[in-house]
Amino acid sequence: MSETAFTFAQRVSRLKPSMIRELMKLMGRPGLVSLGGGLPSAASFPAEALRAAAQCVLSQAPREALQYATTEGLPALREWVAERLRQRGLAVQATQVLITSGSQQGLDLVAKLLLEKGAKVAVESPTYLGALQAFAPYEADAVEVACDEAGPLPESLHEVAGARALYLLPNFQNPTGRCIPDERRIAIANQAKKQGLALIEDDPYGDLWFDQAPPPPVAAHWPEGTVYLGSFSKILAPGLRLGYAVAPAPVYDLLVNAKQAADLHSGTFAQHLVIELLRTGMLDTHLGEVRAQYCLGRDAMAQALHSYMRDLATWQVPQGGMFFWLTLAPKIDAAALLPQAIEQGVSFVPGVAFFATRPMHHSIRLSFVTEPADRIEQGVAALAQVIRRALATQSGQAQ
Amino acid sequence: MSETAFTFAQRVSRLKPSMIRELMKLMGRPGLVSLGGGLPSAASFPAEALRAAAQCVLSQAPREALQYATTEGLPALREWVAERLRQRGLAVQATQVLITSGSQQGLDLVAKLLLEKGAKVAVESPTYLGALQAFAPYEADAVEVACDEAGPLPESLHEVAGARALYLLPNFQNPTGRCIPDERRIAIANQAKKQGLALIEDDPYGDLWFDQAPPPPVAAHWPEGTVYLGSFSKILAPGLRLGYAVAPAPVYDLLVNAKQAADLHSGTFAQHLVIELLRTGMLDTHLGEVRAQYCLGRDAMAQALHSYMRDLATWQVPQGGMFFWLTLAPKIDAAALLPQAIEQGVSFVPGVAFFATRPMHHSIRLSFVTEPADRIEQGVAALAQVIRRALATQSGQAQ
Numbered sequence: 001m002s003e004t005a006f007t008f009a010q011r012v013s014r015l016k017p018s019m020i021r022e023l024m025k026l027m028g029r030p031g032l033v034s035l036g037g038g039l040p041s042a043a044s045f046p047a048e049a050l051r052a053a054a055q056c057v058l059s060q061a062p063r064e065a066l067q068y069a070t071t072e073g074l075p076a077l078r079e080w081v082a083e084r085l086r087q088r089g090l091a092v093q094a095t096q097v098l099i100t101s102g103s104q105q106g107l108d109l110v111a112k113l114l115l116e117k118g119a120k121v122a123v124e125s126p127t128y129l130g131a132l133q134a135f136a137p138y139e140a141d142a143v144e145v146a147c148d149e150a151g152p153l154p155e156s157l158h159e160v161a162g163a164r165a166l167y168l169l170p171n172f173q174n175p176t177g178r179c180i181p182d183e184r185r186i187a188i189a190n191q192a193k194k195q196g197l198a199l200i201e202d203d204p205y206g207d208l209w210f211d212q213a214p215p216p217p218v219a220a221h222w223p224e225g226t227v228y229l230g231s232f233s234k235i236l237a238p239g240l241r242l243g244y245a246v247a248p249a250p251v252y253d254l255l256v257n258a259k260q261a262a263d264l265h266s267g268t269f270a271q272h273l274v275i276e277l278l279r280t281g282m283l284d285t286h287l288g289e290v291r292a293q294y295c296l297g298r299d300a301m302a303q304a305l306h307s308y309m310r311d312l313a314t315w316q317v318p319q320g321g322m323f324f325w326l327t328l329a330p331k332i333d334a335a336a337l338l339p340q341a342i343e344q345g346v347s348f349v350p351g352v353a354f355f356a357t358r359p360m361h362h363s364i365r366l367s368f369v370t371e372p373a374d375r376i377e378q379g380v381a382a383l384a385q386v387i388r389r390a391l392a393t394q395s396g397q398a399q
Numbered sequence: 400m401s402e403t404a405f406t407f408a409q410r411v412s413r414l415k416p417s418m419i420r421e422l423m424k425l426m427g428r429p430g431l432v433s434l435g436g437g438l439p440s441a442a443s444f445p446a447e448a449l450r451a452a453a454q455c456v457l458s459q460a461p462r463e464a465l466q467y468a469t470t471e472g473l474p475a476l477r478e479w480v481a482e483r484l485r486q487r488g489l490a491v492q493a494t495q496v497l498i499t500s501g502s503q504q505g506l507d508l509v510a511k512l513l514l515e516k517g518a519k520v521a522v523e524s525p526t527y528l529g530a531l532q533a534f535a536p537y538e539a540d541a542v543e544v545a546c547d548e549a550g551p552l553p554e555s556l557h558e559v560a561g562a563r564a565l566y567l568l569p570n571f572q573n574p575t576g577r578c579i580p581d582e583r584r585i586a587i588a589n590q591a592k593k594q595g596l597a598l599i600e601d602d603p604y605g606d607l608w609f610d611q612a613p614p615p616p617v618a619a620h621w622p623e624g625t626v627y628l629g630s631f632s633k634i635l636a637p638g639l640r641l642g643y644a645v646a647p648a649p650v651y652d653l654l655v656n657a658k659q660a661a662d663l664h665s666g667t668f669a670q671h672l673v674i675e676l677l678r679t680g681m682l683d684t685h686l687g688e689v690r691a692q693y694c695l696g697r698d699a700m701a702q703a704l705h706s707y708m709r710d711l712a713t714w715q716v717p718q719g720g721m722f723f724w725l726t727l728a729p730k731i732d733a734a735a736l737l738p739q740a741i742e743q744g745v746s747f748v749p750g751v752a753f754f755a756t757r758p759m760h761h762s763i764r765l766s767f768v769t770e771p772a773d774r775i776e777q778g779v780a781a782l783a784q785v786i787r788r789a790l791a792t793q794s795g796q797a798q
Contacts, residue, residue, distance in 0.1 A: 005598075039467055047461030055454070062446030130660075237668075262661070267639060268637070269638045
């Protein structure tokens, strides 16, 4: 008899739990000011509208809404996504839209098609942690593209020549909050096209703008070379687990096959609920409310950072999305401060979690959408104190 | 500029669409008697109970039900699964239960952990097509274990020594309807244990028994070596996309990491709905109704087969589940009959879809749960006519 019935595939060594998901377990601590997780504000969920939608769907079409469905997703939802993207400047047909179980699944499926051992995938620096996690089991090596405040540097893309794809999050990026300007999008698309470098464009936050909508997607400038991923998590509710992938024809068919093997199709009932919600026309009003609420959070955090942190960190004020990105003094190791911060009643995510290869240890991601304004101020003040104490201790040690 | 931005991973050549899912598109044809797909009866969905549950959940806990959740699944649901499995003879703790997006995702995640190029995975002959699909992208080679009417032959397991796992569907198997007897389960578990051969036990149909519940899971005889997969699709509704995986500790942690990378977690709202349904205690009554209804379908099909097919095919009458498996005359290629059958108003699935390596072309899978009794008879009569005509034509050609 063998003790070890299980022999694992080599890729298992690449599987790592997310630092953020591990943090979420701590964040259940009562009273903790959560500036850590990327949880959308629960106050923004359209619970009443969903209640009405559930009644409607389960009265009018219970058999369809509870049955298996086609892998591609429900036609009405695919059509809605295509129309919405057309309004944003991306020429898309419903036949190119695959409904996914959140945009995280879109990342997994694209990685399954494109990545393998010995291949490279290029990412921003820093980049979305969940993308690094999704790519990891496929054993490609993630390489970082040089970035400035406006995003990846087009002239640096030649350094990742031969990569299977460049993963981009152009709108209010997680973690930096950065929005890539239109000219830069065009330059990146042109350079990628020249190199034959495929793009994976991830856009969960594009609708969460404060003053003006972001420029058209990068995909608009190179549709044949881009897989575009979107999500209903940040505009309706993450608990429905619905997102979408848009891809040019040959990639699309493979994505559908991969999706079918992975989970047959996404939730039928959840898709019916969202179709019913969208049919009522509530989305634009709802989005207006979410934007106004998140803008208040952004303003509260900008104010609190100015009050408590202006000698401790630098940052850009984000024009949408959910996050501030702080750069501290280089001698600070943000991860080492986390236990003290939690003790002082505030959580954050150490920036080191978001780098593929060259971690910046003195960086921090703060979310401004989970907590109300007064608690944001309280959390930032507590965090400032922790950082200040660390700086004092280190100065003391240096003497 | 490159025409081909996309360079695909080698595994892409293994991705195939499911014959059944392709068939489902044909099955939308109005009037067609569907003996093809494995769709549970829509009449069996607890739509009214779900309507009440949706009201309750969205009134009482909308924020929790619509938010992100932990990867493992909601504690109350994991606890329910563990308790249910303990009642069935499997010693399980809630900490070993991972909620998945249908049991199809369980197959994908287990394959991701265990399979890779150059590895082997053993399967029954025939076996569930969706498992072959889930395994394919991981590039292992599927090998068939010799089977008789009672399931895999324990003495044949040495022929698949070195395989990463044996995939088994012991209760009312898809496609054969076969239920492995208790003694055989014990013999298989003992032999697997002796060889150090891991088991993947898939059990979507175990609750759909007619006269008596099936024996305890194979996992009960070798819990340290088995990953057990279950589903809410066949006992509540597939459109919720909820299933579960139960695994010994070291495998469990890796499964959670793989799940997190794949889609973060399964639908929070759907999990809350199911918890609320189960809390009301409706499941056992509901299951009694589903069993009674499916038993009527089984009886109708047994009667129809006896009336129209007794000189055309052989079969075992299934004691649960959803399927009959017919063996026709060896000269019949069932797949070639499908277009004529659809023209005659009836669909079926050619058995060839369910074999990993040695297809049996003269076999057919029929579902008895999608259609009412009178249409089952009508469909079987039409199919008999198609087969009879094919036999006559072939005899004519042979002359």
